[in-house]
Amino acid sequence: MIVGQKEKGIFINGEWRDSYSGTVRAIINPATLEKLTEISYGGKEEALEAVEEAKAAFPSWSKKTARERSTFLYKAYEKMLENKEQLAQILTSEQGKPLTEARTEIESAASYLLWYAEEANRVYGEIIPSSKVNRRSLVIPQAIGVIAAITPWNFPASMVTRKLGPSLAAGCTVVLKPASQTPLTAMAIVKIFEEVGLPKGVLNLVSGDAKGVGEALTQSPDVRLITFTGSTEVGRELMKNSAQHIKKLSLELGGHAPILVMDDANLENAVDLTLASKFRNCGQTCICANRVYVHREIADSFVEKLAVKVKSMKIGNGIDEATVIGPMIDRNAVEKAAEHVEDAVHQGATIITGGKEWQGNLGGHFYEPTILVDVNDQMKVMNEETFGPVLPIETFDSIEEVIEKANQLPYGLAAYIMTESTNRVFQLSEALEYGIIGVNDVFPATAEAPFGGIKESGFGKEGGKEGIMEFVEMKYVSIGMTN
């Protein structure tokens, strides 16, 4: 589904708006480079106005009962599923992922609204048994206030609802800034909340210049928390700029996930899971495998089986139901993947398959799915997040060696273990320095579980009972009893 010739990418206090400057931004299909539409595109001025309206809406929204807030989330959940196909078409058109993946993302995104429609009603306070006979001690949960949500282009639906679900459920009001490459999906989700009657000012959207909008959101004392998903570099900048007002943050940043294929792994399963992890969304996910360590004794068989499957994957326009590998988001992304391959080959790596831009006739940003062997730990692909369809495979001999290698980077988002040994499950899960561990599973993200990284992959949780507590202050009330 292609949207109209011009859309409004700014929604403030219940009104879709043009930008003050009249600026518009073209939204491009990464598979064909065709212009989908143009949207009004704001900046600092629009962001500050959105914060003002969110602040004005906060008292009434936060004073609604949890059940009342929950109802809006549940209705939005139902509407997302009713409009799944249209939302998936919009998502694929602007982001590029295969339609099959886009449909799955819409379902996943909706599940976060359902989960927090339920969790809204389970944010409990506490009465603490007092140590003094004439004092009562209470802890009461309260919404933090106005929050800013800044989201990336790789999951334009689920990254939005992972933040809207818990923040709205907690009673916060929101200013949302979607990625400039993929605003249409976020706009469609905001339209759903508008259709279910979310009060004006509770949810505001500002598509616009990242620096200007970012500056407004970090420097406004009225924004009490920024929830951000994106690169570690931008996360670092947001931390610095938020220090002035001691602003709370929740940061889902970059990753460099290792897959550890142990000698006792179910080999067929390990091959299938590695393929699925690495090449989902053309490798443009923060928790996809960025490197594989495979035990030396099974390495040749693992690489051979994997290569056969990689070579069979259909590359093309995501809107084509048969497509498995869609385009990358932009030219820079293709060049980063190519740079990692060129650097690895220069340092002695061997290309088993891929290793070049796809020469299809679609005109977009395509890179062939690539497997590298004979790699070493000095290569860029083994140290920098590739965020593309390139998989370096290194062998190891001992469990001690592979733990050391897996933990040697500053990232700590997700790691995966392929083993049939219960002992190894616990030995490795406890030794690996990551916020998320998948054991014979490479799709750990789910609404009922806390998703988040450690080290330079950020902090804070999205999903689970923990996810809503990011948006709640636990206030201690001490009451003296008069005799």
Ligand SMILES: NC(=O)C1=CN([C@@H]2O[C@H](COP(=O)(O)OP(=O)(O)OC[C@H]3O[C@@H](n4cnc5c(N)ncnc54)[C@H](O)[C@@H]3O)[C@@H](O)[C@H]2O)C=CC1
């Ligand atoms: N941990 C996670 O879940 C995810 C991490 N990432 C990481 O992000 C990178 C690629 O995704 P991108 O969207 O290009 O990341 P990015 O960090 O450049 O952009 C993410 C969002 O931040 C905004 N932004 C950029 N500079 C900003 C600033 N100075 N102030 C405020 N907002 C700003 C962008 O417009 C976008 O909305 C990769 O390194 C990837 O690993 C991306 C998606 C998910």
Ligand SMILES: O=C(O)[C@H](O)CS(=O)(=O)O
């Ligand atoms: O940003 C991402 O890569 C997502 O977090 C991946 S997932 O959690 O949706 O699987």
